[in-house]
Amino acid sequence: MKITKIETKVVEIPVKSPYVFSHGVLKAFANVLIWVYTDEGVVGIGEASFVPGGGVSEETPESTKPMIDKYLSPVVIGEDPFDIERIHKKMDECVPRNLIAKAGIDLALWDIMGKALDLPAYKLLGGMYESRIRATYTLSIDTAEKMAEQALFRKNQGYLTLVIKIGRDPEHDLERLKLVRDAVGWDINIRLDANEAYTPDQAIRIIRKMEKYEPEFVEEPVKRWDLNGMARVAASVDIPISSDESNTTLESVNKILCKEAADIINIKISKNGGIYRSKKIAALAESAGIPYLVGGANTYEVGRQACRHFAVSTANAQLASEGCAPASQSKIDDVTKKIITYDDVGSLNGYVTVTSGAGLGVEPDDEKIKKYSVT
Numbered sequence: 001m002k003i004t005k006i007e008t009k010v011v012e013i014p015v016k017s018p019y020v021f022s023h024g025v026l027k028a029f030a031n032v033l034i035w036v037y038t039d040e041g042v043v044g045i046g047e048a049s050f051v052p053g054g055g056v057s058e059e060t061p062e063s064t065k066p067m068i069d070k071y072l073s074p075v076v077i078g079e080d081p082f083d084i085e086r087i088h089k090k091m092d093e094c095v096p097r098n099l100i101a102k103a104g105i106d107l108a109l110w111d112i113m114g115k116a117l118d119l120p121a122y123k124l125l126g127g128m129y130e131s132r133i134r135a136t137y138t139l140s141i142d143t144a145e146k147m148a149e150q151a152l153f154r155k156n157q158g159y160l161t162l163v164i165k166i167g168r169d170p171e172h173d174l175e176r177l178k179l180v181r182d183a184v185g186w187d188i189n190i191r192l193d194a195n196e197a198y199t200p201d202q203a204i205r206i207i208r209k210m211e212k213y214e215p216e217f218v219e220e221p222v223k224r225w226d227l228n229g230m231a232r233v234a235a236s237v238d239i240p241i242s243s244d245e246s247n248t249t250l251e252s253v254n255k256i257l258c259k260e261a262a263d264i265i266n267i268k269i270s271k272n273g274g275i276y277r278s279k280k281i282a283a284l285a286e287s288a289g290i291p292y293l294v295g296g297a298n299t300y301e302v303g304r305q306a307c308r309h310f311a312v313s314t315a316n317a318q319l320a321s322e323g324c325a326p327a328s329q330s331k332i333d334d335v336t337k338k339i340i341t342y343d344d345v346g347s348l349n350g351y352v353t354v355t356s357g358a359g360l361g362v363e364p365d366d367e368k369i370k371k372y373s374v375t
């Protein structure tokens with residue numbers, strides 16, 4: 001089988017209400033959808049997903065579409081979609097990093113391989129390890145009272161794990177955690193995500209005060225490049241520290257592990273370069289005895305299905321996941337005919353599972369893609 005053509009489209013879908021986190025305010029999802037065609041008529045779909053204008057990634061939809069069209073496609077066309085190690089190496093020789101663009105192509109390759117064999121992608125990724133993944137919901141930064149109200153609403157909807165975004169006004173973060181804990185009680189798991197907002201000293205001071213509310217972990221407390229600062233925080237507090245923005249490549253995870261800068265690795269198949277590279281990162285973390293979770297980017301259902309295939313087939317990826325759950329940033333629409341909703345989380349008692357079907361198991365909705373496509 002040979003890859004014959006690659007097409008890309010930027011698709012932008014607004015969120016119902018602005019979503020606030022320490023990097024900025026999100027008003028819409030804007031992702032690149034990728035179609036990879038083959039000479040046997042099998043077509044795979046992938047997604048490169050972003051946090052646009054949020055200061056999270058060097059890549060944007062506007063940079064990624066030409067990156068794929070002009071640079072990556074010429075080295076991928078003509079290859080056999082099953083030769084995924086070779087294709088990743090060819091993409092790396094063409095351009096360093098640009099992991100989100102490469103992830104978009106990677107996802108489409110898994111969709112092709114599964115469709116060609118009439119198997120769901122997870123069967124090619126190690127098979128079914130655990131069919132259900134616990135879902136998380138992430139609370140946008142607001143007043144402590146409004147976040148507590150939202151937390152209770154999501155608990156009543158069936159969520160067992162909640163993430164509190166913090167870091168925009170650090171002096172109020174302890175109050176946010178206190179009111180959310182008071183609202184949901186002690187049977188709900190609470191995580192915190194500072195998205196790089198604190199200094200190491202500030203993080204140590206605030207996190208120590210948070211310990212009595214027993215959060216599961218605090219994610220990315222300090223700047224992504226400050227692994228020494230992150231290691232100092234991790235050594236100084238009792239709550240585990242999770243790495244998100246600071247890990248992208250295999251070597252970045254290796255550095256984090258060597259410095260003992262994090263206790264948990266948040267793998268996002270977009271920023272980590274796709275399912276294939278994420279499997280390598282998972283193996284590296286496993287070798288260090290470090291658990292990982294499948295985090296969420298601002299991902300449509302194509303990317304969410306990819307997260308589910310990765311999570312159900314990977315033994316240590318069983319920590320609750322936002323990437324596998326419906327997006328916490330409630331958007332007005334999606335790009336596929338079937339999506340997993342907040343109600344589905346409730347009906348599975350706080351869990352989600354992979355939607356059945358060959359490949360990634362998604363059916364693109366051509367009308368919606370056309371409606372929300374931007375040039």
Ligand SMILES: [Mg+2]
Pocket residue numbers: 193195219220244245266295
């Ligand atoms: Mg995070």
